Amino acid sequence: MAGLGVARAVGFVAPALLLVGVFLVFPALWTLYIGVTDYQLTGPAAAAPSAVGLDNFAAVLDDALFTNSLWLTALFVLGSAVVGQNALGFALAWLLRRVRPWLRRTTEGLVLLAWILPGPVVAYLWFAVLSRDGGTLGLLLDDPTTAWLVQYPMVSLVVFNVWRGTAFSMLLYTSALAAVPPSQLETARLVGANGWQAVRDVVFPHIRGHVLTNTLLISLWTANDFTPFLLTAGGPNHESEVLPVLIYRQALEGGRLGYASAMSSLLLVGNLVVALVYLRLLRRRA
Amino acid sequence: MRRPGRLIAELVTVVVAAVVAFPLYWMVLTALKPADEVISADPRPWTLAPTLDSFTRALTVQSFGRYFLNSLVVALVVVVLSLLMSFLAATALTRFRFRGRTTMLIMLLVVQMVPVEALTVPLFFMMRSVGDAVPLFGLNHLGSLVLVHLAFSMPFAIWMLRGFVAAVPVELEEAATLDGASRFRFVWQVLFPLVAPGLVATSVLAFIHAWNDFLFAKTFIISAAENQTLPLALQVFVKPDQNDWGAIMAGSTLMTIPVLVFFVLVQRRLVSGLAGAVKG
Numbered sequence: 001m002a003g004l005g006v007a008r009a010v011g012f013v014a015p016a017l018l019l020v021g022v023f024l025v026f027p028a029l030w031t032l033y034i035g036v037t038d039y040q041l042t043g044p045a046a047a048a049p050s051a052v053g054l055d056n057f058a059a060v061l062d063d064a065l066f067t068n069s070l071w072l073t074a075l076f077v078l079g080s081a082v083v084g085q086n087a088l089g090f091a092l093a094w095l096l097r098r099v100r101p102w103l104r105r106t107t108e109g110l111v112l113l114a115w116i117l118p119g120p121v122v123a124y125l126w127f128a129v130l131s132r133d134g135g136t137l138g139l140l141l142d143d144p145t146t147a148w149l150v151q152y153p154m155v156s157l158v159v160f161n162v163w164r165g166t167a168f169s170m171l172l173y174t175s176a177l178a179a180v181p182p183s184q185l186e187t188a189r190l191v192g193a194n195g196w197q198a199v200r201d202v203v204f205p206h207i208r209g210h211v212l213t214n215t216l217l218i219s220l221w222t223a224n225d226f227t228p229f230l231l232t233a234g235g236p237n238h239e240s241e242v243l244p245v246l247i248y249r250q251a252l253e254g255g256r257l258g259y260a261s262a263m264s265s266l267l268l269v270g271n272l273v274v275a276l277v278y279l280r281l282l283r284r285r286a
Numbered sequence: 287m288r289r290p291g292r293l294i295a296e297l298v299t300v301v302v303a304a305v306v307a308f309p310l311y312w313m314v315l316t317a318l319k320p321a322d323e324v325i326s327a328d329p330r331p332w333t334l335a336p337t338l339d340s341f342t343r344a345l346t347v348q349s350f351g352r353y354f355l356n357s358l359v360v361a362l363v364v365v366v367l368s369l370l371m372s373f374l375a376a377t378a379l380t381r382f383r384f385r386g387r388t389t390m391l392i393m394l395l396v397v398q399m400v401p402v403e404a405l406t407v408p409l410f411f412m413m414r415s416v417g418d419a420v421p422l423f424g425l426n427h428l429g430s431l432v433l434v435h436l437a438f439s440m441p442f443a444i445w446m447l448r449g450f451v452a453a454v455p456v457e458l459e460e461a462a463t464l465d466g467a468s469r470f471r472f473v474w475q476v477l478f479p480l481v482a483p484g485l486v487a488t489s490v491l492a493f494i495h496a497w498n499d500f501l502f503a504k505t506f507i508i509s510a511a512e513n514q515t516l517p518l519a520l521q522v523f524v525k526p527d528q529n530d531w532g533a534i535m536a537g538s539t540l541m542t543i544p545v546l547v548f549f550v551l552v553q554r555r556l557v558s559g560l561a562g563a564v565k566g
Contacts, residue, residue, distance in 0.1 A: 008469065009382035016375035016440050017390065023409065023437035024397050030408035092302065095295045103296060107303040114306055116490075116545055118498040120517040121538040125309040128316065128531060163306065195291075224401040226501055244403040251407050252505070264404030271399040279392070 028268060034261035041255030049258065056262035066263060068238060069246040073223055075154060076242050080161035081222040082215055088162060089169020089214070093177055094199070096170075108170070115167035123230035126160050153232045153240035160231060161222060168221075169214050176210035177203065209282075216278045220271055243267055313542075316535040317341065324532045340532035344523070344540065347533070352512065353519035358544065360428050360515065361496040364435045368492045369485055371436075372443035377473060379444065380451040381459070394441045402438070406505050409434060413506055426510035431503060435496040443488045450484030451477065486552050493548055516541050 035056055039049040060066050092111065096104045114122070129137050130148040137148060148156050180203050188198040204211075226244045228234070234241035234249060241249070247267070251260035316324055318336040344350055379387060410425075416433075417424015423433055454477060462472040500517040507513050520537045523530040 006382070006384050009378040009384050012374040012378035012382075013390065016371045016444060019371070019433070019437040020394070020397060020440050023412075023434055024400060024405070024441075025393075027405040027408035027412065028397075028400050030411075031404050034407060088302075092299075095299050095302075098292050098295045099299050100296065103299055103303075107299050107306075110303050110306045110310070113310065113546070113549065116494050116498075116549060117310075118500075118517060118538075118541055118545065120498075120500050120520055121313075121541055122309070124520065124534050124538055125313050128535070129309055129312065163309075220399055224403070226403055230500065244401060247403050248406070248501075257407050261404075261407060264401065264407075267401050268404050271401060272396065275396055275399040279395070 031261050031264045031268065034258055035265040036262075037258045039257040039261070041252070041257055043255075045258075052258070056259050057266070059259065060262050060266065065238060065241070065246060069241050069243050072154060072240065073242045076157060076161070076228075077219050077222045079154075079158040081165070081218040084158060084162035085166045085169045085218050085222075086211070086215060088166045090173045092166065092170045093173035096174065097177060111170055112167045114164055119227045120230055122160075122164060123227060126156075126163075126231060130156055149232050150236050153236065157228050157231060157240055157242075161225070161227075164227070165218060165222065168218060172210055172214045173207070176207040180206045212278070212281060216274065220274060224267075224271070313535050313538055316531055317539045319532065321532055340536035341540070343530070343533045344536040347522065349512075350516075350519055350537065350540075353514050353516045354540070356428060356513060357497055357516040357541075360431045360435065361493050361544075363432050364439065364496040365489045365493050367432075368436055368439045368443055369489055372440055372447055372488060373478070373481065373485065375440075376444045376447035376451050377477065380448050394444055398441045398445075402501060406501060409502075410505055425506055426508060426513055428513055430506045431496070431499070431515070434502050434506075435492075435499065439492040439495050443492060446488050446491075447481065447484050450481045454480050490548050490552055494545060497545060 034049075036051055036053060037049040038045050038052045038056075040046045092107070096107060099107070127149070184202050185198060188202045193201065224244055225242075226248070228240060228242050229245045229248060232240040234245040243263070244267075247260050247263050250256050250263065254260070315331070315333060317340050318338075319333045319340075320335050320337050321339065323330075323333055323335075324340075379391060413423075413425045413430045413434075415424075416430070417427070420429075421427060423429035458476060459472055462476055463469075467475070498517070499515070503515045503518055507515070507518070516537075520534060520541070523533040523537065
């Protein structure tokens with residue numbers, strides 16, 4: 001069948017590719033272009049933006065807000081994705097294998113539910129749980145004066161994101177663990193290996209590829225996640241202003257489109273580098 | 287299996303499930319509580335006088351129903367079109383060999399890494415221009431949201447369906463051809479039904495993606511209140527002095543119901559579908 005019906009194949013792919021090209025690839029390239037202009041949302045530079053070369057990039061890299069944001073994003077990704085979701089997702093997948101079916105399905109369902117619920121809904125939920133004066137957590141701990149989102153904004157965001165995003169890691173590790181030969185685990189048990197030794201020496205070599213895939217995907221999703229805006233809006237005083245929030249605020253609240261696009265470009269390039277490294281690693285394994 | 291190990295595993299699982307479930311439980315509880323219990327300084331984790339007052343407020347104030355309908359229309363149109371387009375694309379990319387195929391696949395993988403926020407500014411201008419030509423697909427109209435969500439759901443949908451299409455044996459296709467079935471007939475009458483589980487999982491994700499969106503709704507629908515979608519409607523109840531938590535939680539519960547219905551219908555297939563997509 002190879003080579004047959006090329007015209008039809010192109011006809012099948014064309015609508016999808018056209019959409020992706022027009023509304024994803026083209027705007028991404030446009031972002032790179034706006035990044036080298038002094039484009040503003042309003043004012044004279046909105047009508048006639050002029051090219052400013054790499055000035056925006058120089059200014060961004062020199063901007064304390066950007067450096068701060070970069071650090072917070074790294075913290076957010078490391079704490080909630082690389083460590084939090086990874087560890088909890090694996091632990092759940094590992095535990096759920098030996099749990100009775102109805103309990104497994106219920107837990108899986110709840111964890112998945114936290115993942116698929118509307119962002120604004122979960123943001124309000126957590127806002128209600130964490131706010132001062134009547135926040136649920138404050139009342140449960142009998143400590144109504146702690147405003148969690150204000151006093152510990154990053155910790156709150158990390159905990160929130162682990163709660164929200166663990167489902168994907170759980171699913172992926174569940175399918176990965178299913179591929180580990182039970183006989184090898186049995187052998188490990190017979191020679192007296194404890195749980196941790198079995199995971200390290202028997203399971204981990206089998207699922208190394210899955211760990212790689214999972215860590216990279218959840219890291220990218222977390223780095224690009226906009227939900228923190230709904231919880232803290234970057235505050236207080238920029239203390240939880242991760243990159244997507246900073247970009248959004250610079251662009252639509254500050255009106256500095258050129259400047260914000262330069263930041264977007266940096267985030268975009270960072271993502272692409274990570275994606276390419278990932279493809280390279282995958283290919284080497286295969 | 288050693289019994290004590292299993293018992294510990296089950297205990298830990300119950301604790302985790304309870305922690306995950308707690309905010310969800312609190313949402314429904316708050317929505318059902320009478321107003322004075324919601325603002326009470328000593329809230330109880332149950333209520334003895336459940337009431338639908340908050341739901342009534344959420345549904346009557348600020349045309350919540352209209353927003354609900356808007357969200358539903360956008361999400362359903364996106365689901366139908368994205369299923370059709372991603373199925374055709376996945377079939378072509380799996381079953382036909384042509385130049386540029388690998389490049390397309392890699393491109394589809396890479397565009398999934400593009401940060402959404404980075405595109406809001408150019409997309410805003412694009413939609414403004416589109417609106418000058420075809421108002422229905424421009425700013426302040428639901429069409430703009432459909433276009434963007436369709437484009438954003440496409441790469442992952444195609445990747446996911448590819449695995450399902452590839453799992454259908456080529457022999458089946460050859461047999462159909464020998465029996466005189468045309469290529470189109472094979473695709474619609476043999477391939478389409480066999481790929482159905484994958485289509486279900488894909489449709490759920492596309493639905494959730496469109497239904498949950500806050501960023502584009504906030505950016506594109508600026509001045510047309512009648513075309514607002516649900517996530518923004520919830521903001522009505524957030525007030526600087528005193529948030530109406532009862533109504534917020536009732537609105538949130540209502541907003542959750544369609545997702546929940548979709549989810550319950552397909553939970554098993556979603557799990558196997560996602561697992562398959564990641565492996566392949």
